[in-house]
Amino acid sequence: MTAQTARQKLGEVITFELARQDRTDRRIADRIACSAEDVGRFKAGTLVPSATTWRRLCQLIAKSLFSYQKLYSEARAEQESEREIAVRGLMTHRNGAPPSATISTNIGDKIKAAKPPATPVVTPQPAIIPPPHSATADLGVAPSGRAADGRMLQPARPDGSMSRSARQLRTDFVRDMLKQRPDARTSGADSIIAAVRRTFGVGIDPRHVEEIRTEVARERLEAEVRAKIAAEATATPVAIPVTPPPASSPMPAVEPRPDSADHEREIGDLVEMLVSSVPTLRTLHVEVDDNGEASFTFEIRRAIWTGGGRVRR
Secondary structure (H helix, E strand, O other): OOOOOHHHHHHHHHHHHHHOOOOOHHHHHHHHOOOHHHHHHHHHOOOOOOHHHHHHHHHHHOHHHHHHHHHHHHHHHHHHHHHHHHHHHHHHHHHHOOOOOOOOOOOHHHHHHHOOOOOOOOOOOOOOOOOOOOHHHHOOOOOOOEOOOOOEOOOOOOOOOOOHHHHHHHHHHHHHHHHHOOOOOOOOOOOHHHHHHHHHOOOOOHHHHHHHHHHHHHHHHHHHHHHHHHHHHOOOOOOOOOOOOOOOOOOOOOOOOOOHHHHHHHHHHHHHHHHHHOOOEEEEEEEEOOOOOEEEEEEEOOOOOOOOOEEOO
């Protein structure tokens, strides 16, 4: 009995695992962006999937195939070795084949002496030619971009796109975009997710975008409140003229108190600024003590954060 090759063993494994999925070869081919004929050759053990196709088989069709990675590597090496031997044999046959036999007759020797030697005739031998491979298959999409049932095929994620550094780059990109365009939409045309996909080749979770939007809004609000308080602290005090009482009046001069209406208006302006600056503001609480000092706390949707400040009369 002839021993099975690594490709045949891998074909049996693929046949067994795909049979458990209860899917046709066409549906599997659409899922992994190849042809149904290639799926049949994978099962028969006559063709070993490329590295990209094997990864899609393991991730999208049968995750149990991950345990046969060693067998896949042996089958892939076996296929590459056979291709290399076939190519070398074809090149050797073309360059160093013996000339065809010559036929000599009574007059033939004289004719051969008068003519230049004939070009040797080489009969090509059949060789194993690597199967055609679509360049778009390695990019994760079918040549048409659509499956047989009309579904759009999603491209495979770029290598390293889920690493910590790659996710941080996408987060920083979204943060900078929201600082420049606070009203940018999360999804849809000309949105944050579309810009991330165009730049990095992979999208981002909409919930993560909303969390970043809340953090950017909180930072903007903090900066505006600090600037407001700093401007009030450095404002030049306005001298209020005091009219001295008449000389005959025994009443001492009393310095007038600031108008409380101006203080209430100032607090109202600050509250209006907070409400207009933070579209995700959930609650806002303002307290004014007996000394005329106002303190406030607020809460933002999705990310609870409280802040405060003091406004002195």
